Amino acid sequence: MAAVKGTAVPSMxxxxxxxxxxxxxxVSAVISVGREGDxxxxxxxxxxxxxxxxxxxxxxxGRDIPQEWWRLFKSPALxxxxxxxxxxxxxxxxxxxxxxxxxxxxYAQQGRYFPLVQANFNPTRQRTASVLAxxxxxxxATPQLCANPFDLYTAQVLVSYTFDVWGLNRRTVESLQAxxxxxxxxxxxxxxxxxxNVVVAAVTEAALRGQIDATNDLIAANKKMLDILRRQxxxxxxxxxxxxxxxxxxxxxxxxxxxxRKALALQRDLLAALAGxxxxxxxxxxxxxxxxxxxxxxxxxxxSQLIEQRPDVRFxxxxxxxxxxxxxxxxxxMLPNFTISANGGxxxxxxxxxxSPANSFWLLAGNATHTVFDGFSLLHQLRGSNAAYDQAAxxxxxxxxxxxxxxxxxxxxxxxxxxxxxxxxxxxxAAKISFDLARQQVEAGNANILLLLTxxxxxxxxxxxxxxxxxARLADxxxxxxxxxxxxxxxxxxxxxxxxxxxxGDAAILVDKYNFY
Numbered sequence: 001m002a003a004v005k006g007t008a009v010p011s012m013x014x015x016x017x018x019x020x021x022x023x024x025x026x027v028s029a030v031i032s033v034g035r036e037g038d039x040x041x042x043x044x045x046x047x048x049x050x051x052x053x054x055x056x057x058x059x060x061x062g063r064d065i066p067q068e069w070w071r072l073f074k075s076p077a078l079x080x081x082x083x084x085x086x087x088x089x090x091x092x093x094x095x096x097x098x099x100x101x102x103x104x105x106x107y108a109q110q111g112r113y114f115p116l117v118q119a120n121f122n123p124t125r126q127r128t129a130s131v132l133a134x135x136x137x138x139x140x141a142t143p144q145l146c147a148n149p150f151d152l153y154t155a156q157v158l159v160s161y162t163f164d165v166w167g168l169n170r171r172t173v174e175s176l177q178a179x180x181x182x183x184x185x186x187x188x189x190x191x192x193x194x195x196x197n198v199v200v201a202a203v204t205e206a207a208l209r210g211q212i213d214a215t216n217d218l219i220a221a222n223k224k225m226l227d228i229l230r231r232q233x234x235x236x237x238x239x240x241x242x243x244x245x246x247x248x249x250x251x252x253x254x255x256x257x258x259x260x261r262k263a264l265a266l267q268r269d270l271l272a273a274l275a276g277x278x279x280x281x282x283x284x285x286x287x288x289x290x291x292x293x294x295x296x297x298x299x300x301x302x303x304s305q306l307i308e309q310r311p312d313v314r315f316x317x318x319x320x321x322x323x324x325x326x327x328x329x330x331x332x333x334m335l336p337n338f339t340i341s342a343n344g345g346x347x348x349x350x351x352x353x354x355x356s357p358a359n360s361f362w363l364l365a366g367n368a369t370h371t372v373f374d375g376f377s378l379l380h381q382l383r384g385s386n387a388a389y390d391q392a393a394x395x396x397x398x399x400x401x402x403x404x405x406x407x408x409x410x411x412x413x414x415x416x417x418x419x420x421x422x423x424x425x426x427x428x429x430a431a432k433i434s435f436d437l438a439r440q441q442v443e444a445g446n447a448n449i450l451l452l453l454t455x456x457x458x459x460x461x462x463x464x465x466x467x468x469x470x471x472a473r474l475a476d477x478x479x480x481x482x483x484x485x486x487x488x489x490x491x492x493x494x495x496x497x498x499x500x501x502x503x504x505g506d507a508a509i510l511v512d513k514y515n516f517y
Contacts, residue, residue, distance in 0.1 A: 042300065042411055046418030051425040052290060053470045057414060057477070059300030065487035070199050072295040073474070077285035081275060082198050084283075086191070086495060088276025088507075095183070095190045096497040100510075102180035109173045115161040122154045123351070153354050156345025156361075163338045171328035178325060182318035189311035191495060192486035194274065199478040201271050206287040207471030208264040214463040215257055221439070222250040222456060228442055229449075242449040249453050253460060289470050295477055299484055300411065307400065309485035316392070316399040323385070323392035330382040336370035403483070410480035417476050421469035428462040435459040 048056035066072070070082055086092065127149035164170055226246045232238035269279040277283075307313050344362030348354045371378060438455040441448055481487070498507040 043415060044300075046415055047422050048418065049422040049425045051421060051466060051470065053292070053294040053473055054418075054421055054425065055294065055296065057294065057418065057473075058297050059411070060297045061300055063297060063299040064490070065299065065481060065484055067487045067490040067492075069481045069487050070195055070478070072293075073199070074293040075202075075287070075291055077287060077291065078199065078202050081202065081271065081283055081285050082195055085194055085198050085275040087498075089194050089274060090276055092187070092190045092194050092495065093498055093500070093507075095187045096495065099180065099183045099187050100497070102176070102183040106173065106176045106180050109169070109176050112162075112169050113164070113173075115159055118158045120154070120156050120158060120345075124152050124154075125149055126152060151349055151351075152347065153349070153351050154345065154347045155354060156343050156347075158341070158343040160339060160341040163340075165338055166332040166335045167328055168332035168337075171325045171332060175322045175325035175329065178318045178322035182315050182322065185311045185315040185318065187495065188486075188488045189315065192311060192482055192488065195486065196478050196482040198271070198274050200475050201267060201274060202285075202287045203289075203292065203471050203474045203478070205264065205267045205271065206289045206292060206474075207467055208260055208267060209287070210289050210467040210470070211464055212257065212260050212264065214467060215253060215260065215460070218456065218460050218463070219250065219253050219257075221435075222246070222253055225439060225442060225452065225456075226250055232445060237445045245449050245453060249456055253456075289467065289474075292474055294473055298414070298477065298480060306403070306407075306485070309489055310399075310403045311485065311488065313396075313399050313403050316396040320389070320392040320396045323389040327382070327385045327389055330378070330385040334371070334378045334382065336368055339367045339369070341365050341367070406483035407480070410476060410483045413476040414473070414480060417469065417473045421466070421473060424462065424465040424469040428459075428466045431455070431459040431462040 042059065045056045045058045048054055068079075071079055162169075226243070229238050229243045229246050233240065233243050268282050272279050272282045275283055307317075342362070342364045344360070346354050346356065346359040347361060348356070348359045353359070435455040435458070438448065438452040442452055497510040499510050500507050
């Protein structure tokens, strides 16, 4: 496993024997070749066909990913919707608020590097029992001090400092900082997931619209055939059973429309939610496959910094870093603590004249504390930290393996999507010829209703397959960009964070005057 920066574990050696690709080159070899006998090597380009979005895609070695990768689809409507989603999506905004909270936790812990200084003013009125102690400095010469009850005013400054001899505070800060960094990659993961989900949802909407349009076209053709058969029935060239069969075929095709319209409505609601709106505020944009271009040049191998670029891998790495630091915290808790403290101030029975040399006092003290016996609680806490470190290490390896799998799956999917579109286009072309010939026979009066019905059903199926294959190429292209990390490392300006007014529901941009976040 690649070493995690700054994660040396005090008091013991922690060796994790895992085989994780240490660079993008090693991962690329896995992707490009695969296990011998399992898969064919990845071709340098996909197949092509004459259908829209049917051009070949080229896999370019070492190609970087632009930060706004979705612009490669050349759709202004898609670009506008994603920009609005990045501004208003509540999930993304929530992760940024969590990052701000995590950073504040780090800043709060860093304050323990400095001495604790407190000021105290304590006015009291009290009565003491004379059998236990005399009243202050009561003497016959000072009758004013013999009042009981009496007032007492104390003003003091207290200073204490705990030496970080064993790195307890340092490792605590390190753990919190690692978790803040992990949250930063959660923001990047949410950003990437949001943009990819919007792209896929837009492609799905376009595919549904394409299927609805194809179904409507076939319904129109079926109605035309039904009219012809009815005229032939009136003139005696067709019988009633043939007309009834065509009527049933028309009804069957029409029955496929409501589910498609339902799916389209649900997809529109999803796009509205991703953009941070309600269904009634549905997106203004509509999407069709004809308005989405297929990116031609795609990365075939992972950049050498893949492990540094996948947000989920970086998130797992930072959790491993935090778990390592927690081992140091548990170790330091088993060692002595050294603290010095001092306080000084003034005390008097009257507020007037409180600040006076005669009323001053001070105290300087040191303290060394070490736990001798606690029922082995600290020991078990240390062992628990070790186990948590092991868990984080396995989670890191699992994430890396999953990342490699995602990229491999996306590349293989793109290769097979192109083949599927080519096959679907050939199927559509042949089915169209068969349907046209059957229709011509019906129009000429040589009705063969079984042939016509079979040709209609086959043609509808072929058209839907072409639409679905076109959408699959677009969606899997987006999946590849997501699997490669989405190019967040090329972003110049971070996402805009907003503050939500719970009372009104309005959001305002967070103003960070001091660059804390």
